[in-house]
Amino acid sequence: MLVDDEHVASIAAVADLARCAGLCVSAVLGAAGVITGTTDGPDAISAIEALDGVRCVEVAREIRLPPPDSRTQ
Amino acid sequence: MDISLNGNAGDYPEGTTTGRYLVLLDEDAAEPGIAALTAATGAVRVTASDDVSEPAANEALYFPELGVAVLDANPQAMGEFEIASTPGVLTVEPERMNEVLRTTDEIPAVHTTEYLLGYREAVMNLTAPAADLDDQAATLAAADERVSAWGLQAVNAIGSRYTGKGTRVAVLDTGLDLKHPDYVRRTIVTQSFVPGEGVQDANGHGTHCIGTSMGPKTVASGPRYGLAYEAEIYAGKVLSNAGSGSDAQILGGIEWAIRNKCAVVSMSLGARTRPGQSFSAVFEAAAARAQRLGTLIVAAAGNDSRRPGSTTPVSHPANCPSIMAVAAVDSSLRVAGFSNRGINPSGGQVDIAGPGVNVYSSVPMPGRYARFNGTSMATPHVAGVAALLAQAYPAARGLALWHLLTSRARRLPAPSADVGAGLVQAP
Numbered sequence: 001m002l003v004d005d006e007h008v009a010s011i012a013a014v015a016d017l018a019r020c021a022g023l024c025v026s027a028v029l030g031a032a033g034v035i036t037g038t039t040d041g042p043d044a045i046s047a048i049e050a051l052d053g054v055r056c057v058e059v060a061r062e063i064r065l066p067p068p069d070s071r072t073q
Numbered sequence: 074m075d076i077s078l079n080g081n082a083g084d085y086p087e088g089t090t091t092g093r094y095l096v097l098l099d100e101d102a103a104e105p106g107i108a109a110l111t112a113a114t115g116a117v118r119v120t121a122s123d124d125v126s127e128p129a130a131n132e133a134l135y136f137p138e139l140g141v142a143v144l145d146a147n148p149q150a151m152g153e154f155e156i157a158s159t160p161g162v163l164t165v166e167p168e169r170m171n172e173v174l175r176t177t178d179e180i181p182a183v184h185t186t187e188y189l190l191g192y193r194e195a196v197m198n199l200t201a202p203a204a205d206l207d208d209q210a211a212t213l214a215a216a217d218e219r220v221s222a223w224g225l226q227a228v229n230a231i232g233s234r235y236t237g238k239g240t241r242v243a244v245l246d247t248g249l250d251l252k253h254p255d256y257v258r259r260t261i262v263t264q265s266f267v268p269g270e271g272v273q274d275a276n277g278h279g280t281h282c283i284g285t286s287m288g289p290k291t292v293a294s295g296p297r298y299g300l301a302y303e304a305e306i307y308a309g310k311v312l313s314n315a316g317s318g319s320d321a322q323i324l325g326g327i328e329w330a331i332r333n334k335c336a337v338v339s340m341s342l343g344a345r346t347r348p349g350q351s352f353s354a355v356f357e358a359a360a361a362r363a364q365r366l367g368t369l370i371v372a373a374a375g376n377d378s379r380r381p382g383s384t385t386p387v388s389h390p391a392n393c394p395s396i397m398a399v400a401a402v403d404s405s406l407r408v409a410g411f412s413n414r415g416i417n418p419s420g421g422q423v424d425i426a427g428p429g430v431n432v433y434s435s436v437p438m439p440g441r442y443a444r445f446n447g448t449s450m451a452t453p454h455v456a457g458v459a460a461l462l463a464q465a466y467p468a469a470r471g472l473a474l475w476h477l478l479t480s481r482a483r484r485l486p487a488p489s490a491d492v493g494a495g496l497v498q499a500p
Contacts, residue, residue: 061320
């Protein structure tokens with residue numbers, strides 16, 4: 001989840017709010033202004049998105065390299 | 074200023090000129106230059122540029138910020154004016170008429186057929202560069218790599234006096250082979266963001282990318298393959314040994330790089346995007362914040378294209394406007410067949426290109442070295458050059474470093490949708 005510019009300085013407080021809204025926080029990234037974590041589902045995401053200081057929430061993608069024996073990487 | 078011209082001011086050919094003259098003055102001797110000019114040509118008064126927009130006859134208009142005067146003078150007097158013997162005057166040229174460029178529907182009918190024939194010929198030639206893949210292979214074989222990998226030659230790094238010393242570069246990838254003999258004497262800081270895996274690279278991808286960006290200047294055997302050989306290596310493992318990683322791990326790596334004041338983050342990773350797909354708001358904000366804190370992020374444009382048949386848009390997260398997207402070219406400086414294209418709007422463009430075909434670099438022992446293709450290989454070329462630029466211009470960080478990379482890139486004949494500003498060039 002992306003913390004808006006005004007709340008990056010108080011990102012720990014935003015993380016606490018997110019915990020209360022159902023986010024199991026994995027990391028609070030103060031320089032990037034991002035909080036990562038896991039939730040139970042779409043209801044929790046809507047609740048977190050509505051919090052003060054949260055600009056948006058994205059579902060994390062998985063990034064995958066080609067197999068190591070592939071010549072194109 | 075080292076502009077010096079011999080000859081007279083009247084030596085320029087006639088064209089669509091206004092009859093006035095542009096005079097470039099030496100910043101340190103503008104006053105004597107103007108005095109000499111007015112004396113020689115009969116211009117009577119110099120007026121500050123914000124006072125007048127159109128000089129009257131025999132008046133000079135002077136722009137002090139530009140060091141340029143516009144002069145209305147007798148052509149014969151200007152023709153006899155000797156630039157070389159006048160201190161303070163660097164060049165004199167006739168003022169030109171500038172016109173709005175005509176659009177195609179204004180092309181006179183008599184030219185239309187010729188234009189269409191030219192267009193037809195250009196379209197027919199579009200497929201020609203991709204048709205001679207055998208020819209490309211021949212070029213690669215011919216590339217002389219006895220002393221250094223072709224990519225280092227192509228980015229003009231061999232003669233560079235910069236080494237990356239004092240610059241921290243984070244490579245967010247599969248880690249590094251910490252036992253590789255080429256890295257034993259280096260400053261290496263490591264961090265793994267992959268649960269249950271240390272930074273030791275059992276994949277090979279990370280060791281190859283670190284090799285290109287920061288491998289050593291001299292190796293026991295074989296060609297040199299590394300760019301910023303005195304940069305400090307920050308090896309962040311965000312992809313597992315199997316080659317996969319989540320957005321959260323990558324964001325963790327970006328945060329770590331910012332906090333460690335890395336000037337450059339190299340990310341040879343990505344996820345395929347569809348035409349019309351927007352960029353991630355989270356990665357964009359993180360990258361913009363990183364830039365403001367002095368950390369520039371470069372990332373691979375992706376390898377999903379199959380040219381000439383199909384091209385695929387720039388991958389996530391390279392498609393973010395604040396992340397520099399890197400395409401791949403081969404040793405004849407043609408776009409690699411797999412290299413993704415700027416198709417999506419708002420940030421989805423390719424920003425720059427790097428060598429990304431048949432790239433020789435380090436891999437974990439016992440293999441030691443291998444050749445790979447990919448925008449993954451082009452990206453650390455850009456990161457390595459960025460480290461050299463960061464050393465050369467210690468005040469240039471973030472967006473300023475971005476501008477140095479793109480403005481100094483070697484322009485290529487390929488479309489900017491494929492190669493952005495062109496091939497990255499070392500200082």
